[in-house]
Amino acid sequence: MILASECDTAGEVICAPSDVKELFELPVHTLLGVEVNRTILLTLLAAVIVSLLFYFGLRKKRLVPSKFEVMIETLVEFVRDGIARDVIGPEGTRYVPYLLSMFAFLLVANLFEVTPFVNFPITSRMAIPFFLAIVTYVIFVFVGFSKNGFRYFLDTIWPKHVPLGLRWLVGLIELVSVFALRPFTLAVRLFANMVAGHLMLTLLLGSGVIFVAAIGDIGARAALGIPWFALGVGIFLFEIVVSVLQAYIFTLLSAVYIQSSVHFEH
Amino acid sequence: MEGNIELLKGAIALVGYGLAAVGPGIGIGIVVGNAITAMARQPEMAGTIRTTMFLGIAFTEALALIGFVLFFIA
Numbered sequence: 001m002i003l004a005s006e007c008d009t010a011g012e013v014i015c016a017p018s019d020v021k022e023l024f025e026l027p028v029h030t031l032l033g034v035e036v037n038r039t040i041l042l043t044l045l046a047a048v049i050v051s052l053l054f055y056f057g058l059r060k061k062r063l064v065p066s067k068f069e070v071m072i073e074t075l076v077e078f079v080r081d082g083i084a085r086d087v088i089g090p091e092g093t094r095y096v097p098y099l100l101s102m103f104a105f106l107l108v109a110n111l112f113e114v115t116p117f118v119n120f121p122i123t124s125r126m127a128i129p130f131f132l133a134i135v136t137y138v139i140f141v142f143v144g145f146s147k148n149g150f151r152y153f154l155d156t157i158w159p160k161h162v163p164l165g166l167r168w169l170v171g172l173i174e175l176v177s178v179f180a181l182r183p184f185t186l187a188v189r190l191f192a193n194m195v196a197g198h199l200m201l202t203l204l205l206g207s208g209v210i211f212v213a214a215i216g217d218i219g220a221r222a223a224l225g226i227p228w229f230a231l232g233v234g235i236f237l238f239e240i241v242v243s244v245l246q247a248y249i250f251t252l253l254s255a256v257y258i259q260s261s262v263h264f265e266h
Numbered sequence: 267m268e269g270n271i272e273l274l275k276g277a278i279a280l281v282g283y284g285l286a287a288v289g290p291g292i293g294i295g296i297v298v299g300n301a302i303t304a305m306a307r308q309p310e311m312a313g314t315i316r317t318t319m320f321l322g323i324a325f326t327e328a329l330a331l332i333g334f335v336l337f338f339i340a
Contacts, residue, residue: 189324189328189331191335192332192335193331195338196334253324
């Protein structure tokens with residue numbers, strides 16, 4: 001938006017963005033002697049919001065909880081019953097704290113995209129989804145080895161249930177997909193979804209505003225901004241769904257990966 | 267000659283993303299279509315089927331998303 005508002009609307013070519021990299025690099029500020037940018041501040045804000053939600057939501061155990069407490073309890077119940085116990089099984093209860101904190105953090109982080117005056121999903125910076133994916137990776141590899149011993153690795157690269165002729169090929173594919181690709185695809189799925197949504201919102205809403213604002217320079221062509229802005233509003237509503245869905249899918253896939261290590265029979 | 271190739275690079279990346287989106291598009295269509303069929307046949311299983319459907323979509327979608335990321339890297 002800042003980039004776009006510097007456009008020369010009087011010229012023949014209205015706007016030519018200089019480089020896509022400008023969308024990915026944020027100015028660095030100094031706060032209390034520490035260099036921070038918007039991503040770091042919003043990450044801290046998300047962590048504070050999640051902590052406060054759970055602190056005030058689950059502080060008191062009352063017979064008749066307030067509306068806010070019911071909301072938080074529904075969230076906890078959804079992750080515990082809908083994700084952890086449904087996917088992992090009875091042992092899933094052990095992983096509820098991890099899955100729940102991750103789901104809540106991702107929910108807040110993704111919804112920053114559609115929060116007015118913030119409008120920036122921190123999960124569209126690769127560091128954050130990739131860090132969470134690495135944590136999931138460490139957990140499921142550790143659980144796999146501690147539950148099944150070294151058999152976890154051997155059975156992955158030498159699956160007994162596959163015919164001998166194909167076994168080496170399946171083993172190779174499994175080795176790469178389980179130990180190398182899983183954290184990568186897990187992180188990229190969330191990251192790319194949020195970047196795509198953020199770009200679309202910026203382009204559509206931004207160009208809509210610019211076109212309408214340039215009515216003095218380009219005359220009737222400024223009406224082009226109206227359908228674009230309307231499309232942007234439609235995408236905005238769609239992005240609310242995408243934000244929630246991606247937080248859910250990230251948590252669900254983490255649970256599925258942990259499940260594949262806990263029940264390692266196939 | 268050098269300059270022309272530089273100009274073409276973005277366009278080629280765009281075509282690459284388009285190609286990367288074809289397979290997952292078909293795949294997601296199959297996943298969702300079959301999930302709808304299953305839900306219509308057994309509405310009482312709709313919750314489980316929906317979860318599995320999202321899982322299938324997420325796995326299928328990964329290829330298109332890798333294409334999308336490569337478009338920005340290229």
